[in-house]
Amino acid sequence: MDWVQxxxxxxxxxxxxxxSFVEDGIPEGREALARLFPKAGRAHIVGVTGSPGAGKSTxxxxxxxxxxxxxxxxxxxxxxxxxxxxxxxxxxxRLRMQDLVPDEGIFIRSMASRGHPGGIAHATRDVxxxxxxxxxxxxxxxxxxAGQAQVEVAxxxxxxxxxxxxxxxxxxxxxKAGLMEIADIIVVNKADRPEARQTVRVLQSVRRDxxxxxxxxxxxxxxGWEFPIxxxxxxxxxxxxxxxxxxxxxxxxxQESGQWDFLLQRHARADVExxxxxxxxxxxEQHIALGLEEAIGTVLRREKDPAxxxxxxxxxxxxxx
Amino acid sequence: xxxxxxxxxxxxxxxxxxxxxKVVARALRDAGMEVIYTGLRQTPEMVAEAALQEDVGVVGxxxxxxxxxxxxxxxxxxxxxxxMGDVPLFIGGIVPxxxxxxxxxxxxxxxxxxxxxxxxxxxxxRQVTEE
Numbered sequence: 469m470d471w472v473q474x475x476x477x478x479x480x481x482x483x484x485x486x487x488s489f490v491e492d493g494i495p496e497g498r499e500a501l502a503r504l505f506p507k508a509g510r511a512h513i514v515g516v517t518g519s520p521g522a523g524k525s526t527x528x529x530x531x532x533x534x535x536x537x538x539x540x541x542x543x544x545x546x547x548x549x550x551x552x553x554x555x556x557x558x559x560x561x562r563l564r565m566q567d568l569v570p571d572e573g574i575f576i577r578s579m580a581s582r583g584h585p586g587g588i589a590h591a592t593r594d595v596x597x598x599x600x601x602x603x604x605x606x607x608x609x610x611x612x613x614a615g616q617a618q619v620e621v622a623x624x625x626x627x628x629x630x631x632x633x634x635x636x637x638x639x640x641x642x643x644k645a646g647l648m649e650i651a652d653i654i655v656v657n658k659a660d661r662p663e664a665r666q667t668v669r670v671l672q673s674v675r676r677d678x679x680x681x682x683x684x685x686x687x688x689x690x691x692g693w694e695f696p697i698x699x700x701x702x703x704x705x706x707x708x709x710x711x712x713x714x715x716x717x718x719x720x721x722x723q724e725s726g727q728w729d730f731l732l733q734r735h736a737r738a739d740v741e742x743x744x745x746x747x748x749x750x751x752x753e754q755h756i757a758l759g760l761e762e763a764i765g766t767v768l769r770r771e772k773d774p775a776x777x778x779x780x781x782x783x784x785x786x787x788x789x
Numbered sequence: 790x791x792x793x794x795x796x797x798x799x800x801x802x803x804x805x806x807x808x809x810x811k812v813v814a815r816a817l818r819d820a821g822m823e824v825i826y827t828g829l830r831q832t833p834e835m836v837a838e839a840a841l842q843e844d845v846g847v848v849g850x851x852x853x854x855x856x857x858x859x860x861x862x863x864x865x866x867x868x869x870x871x872x873m874g875d876v877p878l879f880i881g882g883i884v885p886x887x888x889x890x891x892x893x894x895x896x897x898x899x900x901x902x903x904x905x906x907x908x909x910x911x912x913x914x915r916q917v918t919e920e
């Protein structure tokens with residue numbers, strides 16, 4: 469069966485199979501990606517990130533319902549962490565999206581991070597490519613409950629929504645490098661809580677300190693995007709239509725300002741680098757696995773330092789061509 | 790990369806007690822599987838649709854309401870409608886012994902009552918996904 473053609477023709481079972489091939493990194497998946505990549509590049513990709521329990525999944529579920537009510541087809545990719553002990557994962561994001569009536573215009577896929585540290589799975593960018601290529605005009609990518617350094621979603625998404633819960637900490641927390649720097653839209657969820665106003669005030673006070681150009685291209689005018697701070701109470705569906713409008717407005721801003729093209733350049737670079745590092749790791753595993761144990765022994769006995777050992781292994785790898 | 794076993798754990802019907810489902814979900818996670826947990830009050834259509842989108846190898850239903858004989862055929866039908874009729878189905882919950890043969894006729898591969906050692910469920914899933 470030609471899974472790729474079937475998926476492009478709208479066969480959802482074929483699409484689901486294809487996503488598994490891509491996620492498992494098997495040859496069928498890589499071949500499918502090669503065929504689908506030219507068809508992708510049309511979707512608006514929106515990353516939704518924030519700390520665990522901030523309400524990302526509930527928010528994504530309500531956003532999906534809002535966009536469906538506007539007649540927009542969309543796909544959701546929801547990433548949850550893989551246990552570093554068992555290799556298993558409990559993927560519970562669908563649980564928060566229950567009031568979404570199944571229909572042809574929506575496709576939800578849960579992914580385990582499978583040891584990838586950046587807040588998404590290694591294969592998330594490829595899964596997004598497939599969903600884009602088969603024609604979903606909007607793809608929402610929900611990251612794992614993210615801490616300060618899990619910013620990889622910015623190299624996949626055009627628009628990053630940062631979800632904060634009230635009581636997140638003071639200005640110093642917000643000033644640290646990390647999620648604040650990649651956010652295009654900040655959402656204070658659970659806005660019915662009394663601490664919400666204080667959180668909004670803190671975020672407003674640091675917003676202007678976010679260094680210009682950290683997210684957008686240099687030499688491209690940044691004026692026109694105000695890095696809005698919105699308030700939502702996702703459980704009550706409050707603030708959701710405004711957030712959907714703001715996401716759409718951000719896409720328009722990117723396209724009109726020329727930032728869209730800059731992001732595409734950056735995404736292309738990140739895509740290639742991600743695969744390059746993946747192949748390097750595979751190559752390493754294949755060719756130096758035996759030498760590796762011995763090399764670790766020399767470090768353990770303090771005969772050699774780790775950097776020298778790694779360099780020797782790498783040189784060995786290169787001579788293997 | 791090693792192929793992961795993906796399992797859907799769903800609760801169709803109206804009973805609001807999901808402790809058993811969560812215990813099983815956790816045991817499967819600890820056995821290295823990827824468990825998609827959908828929560829309470831799923832319609833058969835929602836269960837089948839989730840199974841399709843997530844491309845799971847196994848579907849587990851937790852049913853404590855006594856409605857298993859009514860719910861299972863509808864889940865099976867919805868799965869078949871989506872070309873997922875070959876995906877092994879198992880049930881956890883309270884099922885009278887007399888109903889077990891009926892459920893197996895409907896296509897259920899395993900029935901696990903309260904107090905089942907979770908290792909038995911893990912072994913069952915490993916076995917049916919290897920076929």
